[in-house]
Amino acid sequence: MVAPSRRADSPRTLRRLNVPRSVEVHIDEAGAPNALRRGGGWLPVVELLDRYRTGDRWWTDQPIARTYYELLLEDGRSVTIFHDDLRDAWHEQRYG
């Protein structure tokens, strides 16, 4: 008996979009990001466009505390990154 080459329908799941991805960030003396790791090198931040904080679910065992930075990079792209203030880690995230 030969197994069908096609896989059976996978369970119909919801997939979250814009999930944060880890990013390596270099910060300046004032603690603001001034370069992002891209491939083998660092891509300088040309302009810090915006900075804001979010805090949520502090009443649960999975609290969120982030400092978001919107950055303009030297290659002309703008990116949104955040610092996870509870886990001391940097992440990149699509804005919307």
Added chain:
Amino acid sequence: MRIACVRVPSFAIAIERQREPNLARQPVVIYDRQQVLEASPPGVRPGLSLRQAKALCPEAAFLEADHVRYRTAFDAMLDALERVAPAVEPAALGCAYAGIDGLQGLHDDEFALAGALTEAVRDATGLLPAGGIAEGKFVALVAASSVGPGEAGIVPPGREREFLRDKDIALLLLRSAQDRLFGPELIERLDLLALRTLGDIAALPRPAVEAQFRSTGRRLWELANGIDHELVRPRKHQELLTEIVAFDAPVVANEAMIAAARQIVARLVRRLDGRAARRMRLQLLAEGRIVWERQETFREPAGDERRMLLLLKTRLSLLELPQGIDTVVVTLSGIGSDIAKQGKLFTDTQQNLNQIGESIRQLRARYGRDVVGRVMEVNPWSRHPEERTVLVPYDV
């Protein structure tokens, strides 16, 4: 290659003291995420926790870092330097390099050139930096760090090693803000090896330093000897569009400011010529001084009068200024190519939906799973982007 370094030490504190002159007589600690970034009182080091800093110096003013304001002031500093020297590279907040080869002939000597650079920064920002000129970035940086505000340290060619001999190894950290080779742990290691001045390192044979510090060793030895061949990398420029309306006499009425904004936006949109801007800065001036300013970032690039004016009206109508203003300035930045809107794939005609449905059924049969999804908003107002939307299989 002759390079000038222009530096405002403790840049963030300088900006805060400029904003609030009373802070000049008080120790200041600037923090971010409960960690000290800059501190004027001795003993309070960057990296300490806010709690430790408060215990060490309870009388200090503790201010949360205002990164956007610091960056704006730093941009003004870079703009000012570029009016004197065309190739200017930002090194770290409050510190920049300028290539000066060929500019010496325009000034009496290098002291005069350094003076022109520091004066330009003072005129543009109100902050008086220190200047240094030398062969290479590192020696210029150390020269600028060795003198006071408004002064210049000039190191003649060939005297670099001699100049650096008694300088503290901690100065390497200033240079590392840019090339990211050295961290505080390296300084601790050097200290453990009783290497406390740059001269101590320079006196060692280069292979010995390389053997101890591997890839970092070569750079370390070169810098200690005043060898720094890195070129000045000028910052990239972005297009800015600025429009100004000046009143004959100071105005306080918000309606007058909104009328000026309307006039300005119409002019800016004409100059955009079909393109869009990501950011808009609004400044209100009185007798040449900025009374109020705000930078806004559009969520989607804007190229139309309606959206720009809506934002300006919202800001201006709620404004209560302590004094009249005589000038309104609006600057657009982040200017991009023509605005393009993606068309809808799913129009509501039945024929269109039938065709798409059939295509999706064929794709599912071909791949054995859902390959077409629909983006669905589940929590569009969440402050965390990953909670706003999900991808669900497209139901035919």
